[in-house]
Amino acid sequence: MQDSQKKIKWYMLAFMAFSTLWGFGNVVNGFVFFNGIQVIFSWILMFALYFIPNALMVGELGSSFKDEGGGVTSWIRATSSDKLAYYAGWTYWACHITYIASKGSGGLKAMSWMFFQNAEVYDSLPTVYVQIATLAVFLIFCWVASRGLNPLKNLATIAGSSMFVMGILYILMMLAAPKINPNGGYQAMDWSLDNLIPTFDMKYFTSLSILVFAVGGIEKMSPYVNHMEGNSSKEFPKAMIFAAVMVIISAIFGTIAMGMMFDPAIINADSATFDSYAANGAYWAFERVGEYYGLGNKIMIVYALCNTIGQFSTLVVSIDAPLRMLLDDDKTNKYIPRKLLKKNKYGAYINGIKLIIVLAGSIIIAQILVPGAATVLRQLTKLNSITMPLRYLWVFLAYIFLRKNRGDVKREFYFTRNQGIALFFGFWCFILTAACCMLGMISDDPMQMALNVITPLVLVALGVILPMIRAKEDKKLS
Numbered sequence: 001m002q003d004s005q006k007k008i009k010w011y012m013l014a015f016m017a018f019s020t021l022w023g024f025g026n027v028v029n030g031f032v033f034f035n036g037i038q039v040i041f042s043w044i045l046m047f048a049l050y051f052i053p054n055a056l057m058v059g060e061l062g063s064s065f066k067d068e069g070g071g072v073t074s075w076i077r078a079t080s081s082d083k084l085a086y087y088a089g090w091t092y093w094a095c096h097i098t099y100i101a102s103k104g105s106g107g108l109k110a111m112s113w114m115f116f117q118n119a120e121v122y123d124s125l126p127t128v129y130v131q132i133a134t135l136a137v138f139l140i141f142c143w144v145a146s147r148g149l150n151p152l153k154n155l156a157t158i159a160g161s162s163m164f165v166m167g168i169l170y171i172l173m174m175l176a177a178p179k180i181n182p183n184g185g186y187q188a189m190d191w192s193l194d195n196l197i198p199t200f201d202m203k204y205f206t207s208l209s210i211l212v213f214a215v216g217g218i219e220k221m222s223p224y225v226n227h228m229e230g231n232s233s234k235e236f237p238k239a240m241i242f243a244a245v246m247v248i249i250s251a252i253f254g255t256i257a258m259g260m261m262f263d264p265a266i267i268n269a270d271s272a273t274f275d276s277y278a279a280n281g282a283y284w285a286f287e288r289v290g291e292y293y294g295l296g297n298k299i300m301i302v303y304a305l306c307n308t309i310g311q312f313s314t315l316v317v318s319i320d321a322p323l324r325m326l327l328d329d330d331k332t333n334k335y336i337p338r339k340l341l342k343k344n345k346y347g348a349y350i351n352g353i354k355l356i357i358v359l360a361g362s363i364i365i366a367q368i369l370v371p372g373a374a375t376v377l378r379q380l381t382k383l384n385s386i387t388m389p390l391r392y393l394w395v396f397l398a399y400i401f402l403r404k405n406r407g408d409v410k411r412e413f414y415f416t417r418n419q420g421i422a423l424f425f426g427f428w429c430f431i432l433t434a435a436c437c438m439l440g441m442i443s444d445d446p447m448q449m450a451l452n453v454i455t456p457l458v459l460v461a462l463g464v465i466l467p468m469i470r471a472k473e474d475k476k477l478s
Contacts, residue, residue: 007227007229008224008227008228008229009228009229009235010228010229010230010235010236010238010239010242011239011242013221013224013228013235013236013239013243014238014239014240014242014243014246015243015246016221016224017055017218017221017239017240017243018243018246018247018250019160019161019164020160020217020220020221021215021217021218021220021243021247022164022167022214022246022247022250023160023163023164023167024163024166024167024170024254024282025282026214026251027167027250027251027254027255027258028258028281028282028285029210029214029278029381030042030043030210030211030214030251030255031254031255031258031259031262031264031281032267032274032277032278032281033207033210033278034198034204034207034210034211035198035199035264035268036189036255036258036259036262036263036264036267037189037191037195037196037255037256037259037264038195038196038197038198038264039198039251039255040196040251040252040255041196041197041198042198042208042211043211043248043251043252043255044248044252046211046212046215047215047244047247047248047251049428049432050212050215050429050432051215051218051244051247052240052241052244053415053425053428053429054215054216054218054392054395054396054429055218055221055237055240055241055243055244056237056240056415056416057395057396057399057415057425057426057429058218058219058221058222058395059221059222059225059232059236059237059240059413059415060399060402060411060413060414060415061075061219061222061395061398061399061402062221062222062223062224062225062226062413063225063226063232063236063411063412063413064078064402064406064409064410064411065078065409066223066225066226071219071325072088072092072219072391072394072395072398073085073088073089073092073325073329073332073394075394075395075398075402076088076394076397076398076401077331077332078406079398079401079402079405079406080398080401080405082331082332082334082335083335083467085331085332086332086335086336086467087394087463088391088394088398089325089326089329089332090326090463090466091390091391091393091394091463092322092325092326092391092394093322093323093325093326094387094459094460094462094463095387095388095390095391096318096322097356097359097360097363097387097455097459098360098363098380098383098384098387098388098455099318099384099387099388100138100315100318100319100356100360101138101360101363101364101380102377102380102381102383102384103311103312103314103315103318104134104135104137104138104141104311104315104364105130105134105373105376105377105380106307106311106377106380107137107307107308107311107312107315108122108130108133108134108137109122109279109280109373109377110304110305110307110308110311111304111308113280113283113300113301113304114301114304114305114308117287117297117300117301119276119279119280119283119284119374122373123276123279123280123372123373123374124373125373127367127368127369127370127371127372127373127376128368130373130376131364131365131367131368131376132368134364135361135364135365137312137315138315138357138360138361138364139357139361141312141315141316141319142319142353142356142357144316145316145319145320145348145353146344146346146348146350146353147346147348148346148347148348155309155313158309159306159307159309159310159313159314160310162306162309162310163303163306163307163310166286166302166303166306167250167254168250169299170254170257170285170286170289171250171253171254171257173289173292173293173299174257174258174260174261174285174289174292175253175256175257177260177289177292177293178260180292180293181292181293181294184291184292186260186261187259187260187261187262187263189256189259189260202442205439206439206440206441206442206443207440208436208439208440209382209385209386209389209436209437209439209440210381210382210385210440211436212385212389212392212432212433212436212437213384213385213388213389215247216388216389216392216433217392218240219392219395221240224236225412225413226412231412232412232413233412233413233414236413237413257285258281258285261284261285261288262277262281262284262285271445272372272374272375274378275372275374275375275377275378276374278374278377278378278381279373279374279377279378280374282303282307283300283303283304286299286300286303287299287300319353319356320348323349323352323353323356324349326352327340327341327349327352334470335466335467335470336466336467336470337466337469337470337473338470338473339351340352340355340466359458359459359462363383363451363455366451367379367380367447367451369447370447379445379447379448379451382440382443382448382452383448383451383452383455385440386437386440386441386452386456387437387455387456387459389433389436389437390433390437390456392429392433393430393433393434396426396427396429396430396433397430399415399422399426400423400426400427400430403419403422403423403426404423437456440452441453441456
């Protein structure tokens with residue numbers, strides 16, 4: 001087994017990275033939030049100046065600490081201290097609170113499309129009913145996690161793979177549609193340079209977190225850097241660059257495919273229409289593909305089914321896995337109050353799950369005040385784009401620490417041998433991520449602004465307070 005693990009070919013790793021990191025939802029969000037095909041310019045910049053340097057830094061970290069488990073927490077511990085490692089682990093867990101709050105809404109939306117085959121049924125429901133249903137779904141899956149029952153865990157990988165396949169299928173079918181059905185009524189796109197260069201206004205900069213969120217997460221590939229066939233210093237960057245090329249191709253051609261369907265002027269006509277496209281754009285895209293091929297809603301129903309399974313299975317995994325990663329680590333859980341470390345008879349961290357219920361449940365309940373179910377989904381998408389990239393900051397901080405303080409660590413792979421270039425990109429990616437997250441908090445919608453600011457502040461404050469509580473507990477016992 002060990003020998004086979006050391007023989008991952010570069011192209012296999014490239015496809016693993018592509019299927020893990022990229023999805024059709026990224027294409028839809030980019031198109032909707034960045035004025036249609038104008039997002040192509042931003043995608044190219046983001047891949048060149050962020051994704052590829054990020055991937056190569058992760059490769060160096062993974063190679064440097066190949067026996068440390070390959071996680072961000074272990075990298076921070078190896079380059080700094082247990083206390084900072086705790087904060088890295090806390091951030092990873094805390095980021096999933098908003099993610100968890102969004103999965104119930106996303107699953108119910110997908111179910112609605114699967115059964116009713118339109119946007120109107122779900123979007124016309126009073127927000128209070130939708131959020132009560134979302135809260136009920138959330139509580140049911142928290143109960144499932146608390147009983148040590150995770151029946152949907154195995155479906156998460158299957159659902160993720162099927163969603164990846166559906167995204168590629170959409171692009172191929174849509175690009176072929178004009179040949180098969182020339183009279184489909186496709187949108188004409190303006191390919192002039194003036195139309196392709198975005199307007200660099202406040203709306204543009206406050207939306208960049210959407211793109212950072214889309215291209216982040218490459219640290220998941222780090223454990224494989226030392227299991228490459230051949231010279232990892234050549235094979236790993238080759239795999240990452242090829243994965244980036246595939247993502248760029250998918251982003252560009254996916255955007256073109258959507259440009260053949262949707263007019264950005266209509267999407268941006270008013271806030272209600274924008275919210276509706278942000279919430280339903282993916283389903284409308286598959287619905288129209290079916291129409292072009294004379295298949296009705298069949299393709300859309302398959303997509304909605306895959307998304308339903310994916311949303312709910314991810315909800316279970318997100319409740320359970322990040323919590324275990326934080327609380328199972330003996331070197332970081334020494335900063336966490338003992339009550340949160342309590343397990344029930346099923347081996348679940350019952351008080352930790354209760355904390356998730358309070359935090360994620362508060363976000364769900366707060367959105368009862370939001371006018372419209374589609375607006376809820378748009379707000380959650382934006383909130384996730386602000387909170388989830390915060391975990392990437394620790395990757396860049398670990399890399400900076402590695403290059404400045406741990407030059408003695410042996411590794412097979414280097415992003416670059418030049419110390420100045422290495423530190424430049426470490427600081428550049430850190431600053432860009434932090435800036436995009438902070439700018440992303442700005443919104444004309446008071447409710448969105450409140451969620452964007454209050455949620456990270458509460459999670460950060462809680463992460464600071466918990467070690468203080470544990471220190472008092474330890475002092476009483478000593």
